[in-house]
Amino acid sequence: MFKKNTLHFKLNLFILSIIFLIVTIGFIIAINIFFSIYEDDVTHNISTGVSQFKEIVIDHHKTQLLSFTEGLVDPSTHLLSQKDAISEQDVQKYIVYANNTGVEFVQLSSAGTVLYQTLACEQRVLDMASQKSDPNNTEPTLWVDGSAETGLHLFCRYPIIDANKKTIGSILVGQPIANQDIVEYIKSTTSLDATIFAGNKRIATTIMKNDVNQVGTTLDGSIAATVLDQGDEYYGKAKILGEPYMVAYVPVLNSDQQPVGALFLGKSMLSIYTMRNHIVISLSILGVLLFIVFYGFSNRWLKNNVTAPIRWVADAMKTISANEYAIIENMPKAKNEEIDILQTTMQTMVAKLVAGQKKLETAAYIDAITGLPNRVFLYEKYNSNPLIKNQDALSVVYYLDVDNLKYINNLFGHRIGDGLLIQMGTVLKGLIKEWPEYEVYRISGDEFAICKEGYYDRDAVTNLSKLILSVFEKAFTVYDQSVSASVSIGISYNDSCNGTRCEVCTEKCKDDLEMLLKKAELAMNRVKMNGKNNFMIFDPSMNEAIQRKASLQQDLKLAMKNEELELYYQPKFDLELNRYDGMEALIRWNHPVRGFIPPFEFIKIAEESNLIVELGNWILEKSCRFIMEYNQVHHSDYCVSVNVSTIQLLNEDFEKSVLNILEATGLNPDYLELEITETVFMHSMDIAYEKLNFFREKHINIALDDFGTGYSSLTYLKSLPITTVKLDKSFVDDIAYNDISFEVVDNVIQIARSIGLTIVVEGVETKEQLQILKSLRCHKIQGYYFSKPVSDLELPLVLDQYE
Structure with missing residues (x-):
C-alpha cells in the first residue's frame, strides 16, 4: 500500500482523476456534439x-x-x-x-x-x-x-x-x-x-x-x-x-x-x-x-516515468537556487529515457508555440478570402519604415475598385461575389508576378491596391493600367456562373520636388502612405463619376472637386432654408387624346454666385448628406400644391409626376409623409405619380415592393423611370406594382435610322400595352421621331419637340397650345 502523503501517491491519484474527468467530459461533449x-x-x-x-x-x-x-x-x-x-x-x-x-x-x-x-x-x-x-x-x-x-x-x-x-x-x-x-x-x-x-x-x-x-x-x-x-x-x-x-x-x-x-x-x-x-x-x-483498471497500470507507469524525472528536475532546481542559471541555457544531454522524453516534449511544445505565434501574426496580416496581404499589413510595412529614409520607398499606388460588386452579390449571392474576388486577386497577382517591386493588397470589401517600390516609368504605369482593364473585359466563370466585372483604377505617384522647392532636396516633401492612398482613391472616385471601367492619375484639381462638393453641400442647406430652389415643369403629351395630360416636376438651382448648378450634381450631394429626404418632401409638397391650385383655377385635370430618390423611398416615414402632403394640399391621389428607377430594387426589393404596393392601394400612380439604362428587366413590367413605364431618351435618339433601337422601342411599347401599362417615351426632339412613335401606338411622349421644362409662370402658355 502507498503512503498517502507521498508525491508518488498524490501524482497517481491526481493523474487518474484528470484522466477520468477528461474521459467523462470528452464523452459528454462528444454525445452533445453528435x-x-x-x-x-x-x-x-x-x-x-x-x-x-x-x-x-x-x-x-x-x-x-x-x-x-x-x-x-x-x-x-x-x-x-x-x-x-x-x-x-x-x-x-x-x-x-x-x-x-x-x-x-x-x-x-x-x-x-x-x-x-x-x-x-x-x-x-x-x-x-x-x-x-x-x-x-x-x-x-x-x-x-x-x-x-x-x-x-x-x-x-x-x-x-x-x-x-x-x-x-x-x-x-x-x-x-x-x-x-x-x-x-x-x-x-x-x-x-x-x-x-x-x-x-x-x-x-x-x-x-x-x-x-x-x-x-x-x-x-x-x-x-x-x-x-x-x-x-x-x-x-x-x-x-x-x-x-x-x-x-x-x-x-x-x-x-x-x-x-x-x-x-x-x-x-x-x-x-x-x-x-x-x-x-x-x-x-x-x-x-x-x-479501476487503469489505476493499477498507472501506478507502475508513474513510478518509472514520472517520479524519477521529477527528482532530476528537483536537483536542477537546487542548482538554480544556487544562482547557477547556465543550466537552463546549457541543458546537459539526458542520461535516461525519461529526461530525454521530457526535453523532447518541451522542445516540441516550444516549437509549436513559436509556429502558432507566427500563424496568428500571419492571420492578422492576410485577407481571409483572397489570401492577399491586407490593409493592416500594408500600413505595418510602410508606416514602420518611413518613406523618406528608404531608398526603395513606395513610389506608385494603384487603387482598384470592383464596379457593381454590390449588384453582383445581390444578383448571384455572396458566395459568387467572394469567388469573383478570389479570382480577381489571382489575376492581379499573375499580372505582376515578374516584377518583385510590385505587391497586391486587398484593403476593403471591393477594393484592391497595387503598390510599387523604387524607380517608376510613367508609361509603364499607364500600360499596366490598360493591361488590367483589358484582362477584366472578359467574363469570369465562378462556380459555373459567368460573371462580368470591370474595375475603376486611381493612380498616385510619390514625387519629390527634386530641389525645386528647397535648396537641398531632403525628399521630406514626399507623400506618406496615407496621402498616397487618399490621392489614388480620389482619382478612382473621379473614374466612377465619369462612367467607371477606366483609370485616372491623380491631379491636384481633384482636391478642388472635393472642396467644391463640401462647399455645395453647405450652400444647399442655405438654399433650402432661404428658398432659392424652384420647380420647373415639363409637360407630357398624350398622342391618343392629342393634348397635354400632365407634367413632370423638375427642380432647378440658380446659385447666386456659382450660377446654374445641374440637378444631377446637387441631387447626388443631397443623397450623400441625407438632405434628400427633406428636399424630396419639399419638392413633393410644392408640386402637389401647384397642380391642385392650377387644376382649380383652369378647370383642368392634369397629373403631376415627382421623382423619388431611393434613399427617400426607403425612409421609414416616407409613406406617412406622402399621405400628410396629400391631405395638407387636398390633392386627389389619382393626380399624383411617383417616378422611381430600378436602382431601388437593387438595395431592397422586398421593402420597395411593399411600399409601392401601399401607394397603389392609395390610388397613387407609380412610374418606372429611365427604363433600359441600367439593369432593367422585362420581369419588372409584370411583377412590380407600377402603372407607367418611361423609356429612356437614349433609345429614341437614333430610332429613325437604327433598326435595333426601333425594335427595342417597338417591343417595349407592345409588351407594356399588352399588360395594361402606360408607356411614356422621353427625349422626343424631332417630327420624324414623333411620327414613328405614333405609328408604334405609343401612349405619351415628353421632350423638347413639344416643350422644354418651364417655370410655373410660363406653363399656362405652353399648355394653352393644345387646350
Missing part, C-alpha cells in the same frame, strides 16, 4: 421543407385555381352577354371537365346579382368568401380564409371585362386547400411529420398516437398564442401530445393579414433522446471500469 449536429440537421430539414410545404399547400393551389378561373372567363362572358340556357350549359361543361382542382363553388355575378352558381360545400363557406372580396376590383384577387369550423379555403375573385375595358361582372371561386394526401406526400418525401391547422384544429396530419391519427386535436396553447394570435413563425422544440419534437409552425394569413390557420413540420425526438440517455448511462459505467 446530438446537437443531429438536431441542427433536423432543424435545417424542417426549415427547408416548410417552404416546400407552403408552396404545395398555398402557392400550387393558387396557380391551379387561377388557371381554372381564367379559363372560365370566356364562357362566363358569353353567359353575361347572351343570358341563355346554352351559355349556361357551356359554363357548366367547363366546370365539369376542367375542375380537377376540387373546386367547391363557382358564383357568377353582375351588378350585385348572382346569375349562376354551383355549390358543393356548406353555404357559410360561400358567405365567408363573399364578405371578404370586392366585386368592383379590376384585378384578379386570390386569398386564403377559414376557421376551425369551416377548414381552410382558397378563394379567387376574377373580374370580367368587356372590349371597352369596362367591368361587367365577376367570378367567385373557392376550393379547400388542406387534405390528408398533401401531408402524407410531405411525410413520404421529407420523412417529417406534417400538419395543416384550420384555426387551432388539426384538419390533416400524419401524427399518430396509439396507432390513432390525431386529426381533430388542437394546437398547444403557448404556441397558438405565438402563431395564431401574434401571427409569428415558431421554430424550435416543443411537446406535441406528450412527445418531444423539433418543430416549425408557419401561420396561414387571410386577406386581412390575420392568422386563420397554420402549417406544421416536425420530427419526433423521443427515440433519439431515449438512445442518448442509454449511451450516457453505458459510458458512465464504462468510465468507472476504466478508472
